[in-house]
Amino acid sequence: MSNTQVRLKERPVGMTNASTWDIVNGEIPEPGDGEFLCEVEYISLDPAMRGWINDVKSYIPPVGLGQVMRAGTVGTVLKSNHPEYKEGDTVVGTLGVQKYAVSNGDFCYKTDTFGLPKEKFLGVLGMPGFTAYFGLLDITNPQEGETLVVSGAAGAVGSVVGQIGKIRGCKVIGIAGGPEKCKMVVEDYGFDACIDYKNDDVRLGLKEHCPKGIDIYFDNVGGDILDHCLGRLNFKGRVSICGAISGYNSTDGPQAPKNYLSLLINSGKMEGFIVFNYRDRYMEAAKQLGEWMMAGKLKSKETVIEGLDTFPDTFNRLFSGNKMGKLVLKP
Ligand SMILES: NC(=O)c1ccc[n+]([C@@H]2O[C@H](COP(=O)([O-])OP(=O)(O)OC[C@H]3O[C@@H](n4cnc5c(N)ncnc54)[C@H](OP(=O)(O)O)[C@@H]3O)[C@@H](O)[C@H]2O)c1
Incomplete structure (x- = not known):
């Protein structure tokens, strides 16, 4: 088993294309003290990601050249040296466009999936x-x-x-x-x-x-x-x-x-x-959206595309509109 990552290779002018990204294979990382290893099962593709690769001041620092592309993710903890996460936990976080990630828990939270498809936790329930x-x-x-x-x-x-x-x-x-x-x-x-x-x-x-x-x-x-x-x-x-x-x-x-x-x-x-900026109130929204969904008042669709190698093309579907509902990549 090895890891695959999508890293930012060069800053695009206009639309991104294959030369914007490097797709790299490597070792699966080991979690250190206070960290856990997560298998990323779904990666969220969001329009804001286009802004995150511009070298400009924004509400979040730009992704650096050579860094793993930032993205929302949902996955499962495989190994943990973190007191609040254990093997088998489902974690929603910002672990990037990669198959396996080590995290110290920053910008992550554990969730119960209530038997629902995990990709919904990057869309309607995320x-x-x-x-x-x-x-x-x-x-x-x-x-x-x-x-x-x-x-x-x-x-x-x-x-x-x-x-x-x-x-x-x-x-x-x-x-x-x-x-x-x-x-x-x-x-x-x-x-x-x-x-x-x-x-x-x-x-x-x-x-x-x-x-x-x-x-x-x-x-x-x-x-x-x-x-x-x-x-x-x-x-x-x-x-x-x-x-x-x-x-x-x-x-x-x-x-x-x-x-x-x-x-x-x-x-x-x-x-x-x-x-x-509403991070402290996420659980309020999650609870209400979940209740509406269970009551049949809230519906959602997801388009799931497989393979990290498709990332350059899949990402641009956000802008062509070639997808239905939430666009998600399965590594
Ligand atoms: N403020 C925040 O905190 C925050 C958080 C999340 C998202 N957002 C923003 O919310 C917006 C929607 O995000 P989303 O996650 O729901 O994305 P999304 O709608 O799932 O995907 C983007 C959609 O935008 C439409 N689109 C693309 N180019 C367009 C154009 N030139 N004119 C009109 N529509 C166009 C396409 O749909 P059609 O096929 O219908 O054209 C495309 O499918 C984005 O602007 C995103 O940056 C903001």
């Missing part, structure tokens, strides 16, 4: 689910009868945002790419409607589906879609800035909103957040 929970409930305080618009609606975060919006009694309109995804958003996740931004006019779609305007916009994508939503914002409207995936591979950086004066005209607010 970081993206927590992002939806705090980014919607804490930032926008949705009320019954309000109109909520969610972009990236077929994705890991957006699909959960819309379903929580429905639980809270909102009218929920999604925005997603292509007829298949829009159908899934309405039929499987229970949104009231979904606008296909790849084939339809988003501005007209919002006019049709939000005749009384938008009370809350949950933004996963930025760019023109953010501008269209700002253009229909209601008095005291709230915009939760979760992400701006449309700009992550742009060499000019993300596009600034042109319609921001809509916030002034409507006494609205736009607020960004980082899920990691």
Whole structure:
């Protein structure tokens, strides 16, 4: 048995490609005092990873050249010299794009899987689910009868945002790419409607589906879609800035909103957040999301791709949209 790791080889300009990464085989590491060895069973592929390889100041330091690519993971403890982890424990953490990892427990937590597939703990019952929970409930305080618009609606975060919006009694309109995804958003996740931004006019779609305007916009994508939503914002409207995936591979950086004066005209607010700042409340979100899931009120999909050698191509599926729900790699 040997370890395989994906390391950052060079910083990309625009989209990543095979030369961005080194795929390296080596020894399985031994845990030292206060450490455990984990077999990584699933690796989370997240749009934010594209930002982590830019050499710029952000909420987290960039991944260094030659370092194992940072990523969320779920796996099983194989050996432990750590007082809080024992062999067989399921661990969710940030152990990187590799088959085996040694950890001192930083940025890790143990979880009971309740017999559910482990990959769900990287999606609806993990970081993206927590992002939806705090980014919607804490930032926008949705009320019954309000109109909520969610972009990236077929994705890991957006699909959960819309379903929580429905639980809270909102009218929920999604925005997603292509007829298949829009159908899934309405039929499987229970949104009231979904606008296909790849084939339809988003501005007209919002006019049709939000005749009384938008009370809350949950933004996963930025760019023109953010501008269209700002253009229909209601008095005291709230915009939760979760992400701006449309700009992550742009060499000019993300596009600034042109319609921001809509916030002034409507006494609205736009607020960004980082899920990691809610770390102390993760268990609150996990418990509530788990209860909704057990009650059949929350659904999720995962696309699982096998093989670390596929990482360079699989990673870019986040930006082409060639996946359904949460994208996960099985090493
Ligand atoms: N603030 C935080 O703490 C936090 C935490 C987690 C995630 N996020 C952000 O939340 C957003 C969604 O993340 P996720 O995990 O749910 O990813 P995801 O939706 O599962 O995957 C990304 C999706 O974005 C859509 N997309 C790609 N390029 C696009 C473009 N140019 N315009 C519009 N849509 C595009 C694609 O779906 P379509 O096929 O529908 O185009 C793609 O499948 C990202 O911006 C991410 O960075 C923020």
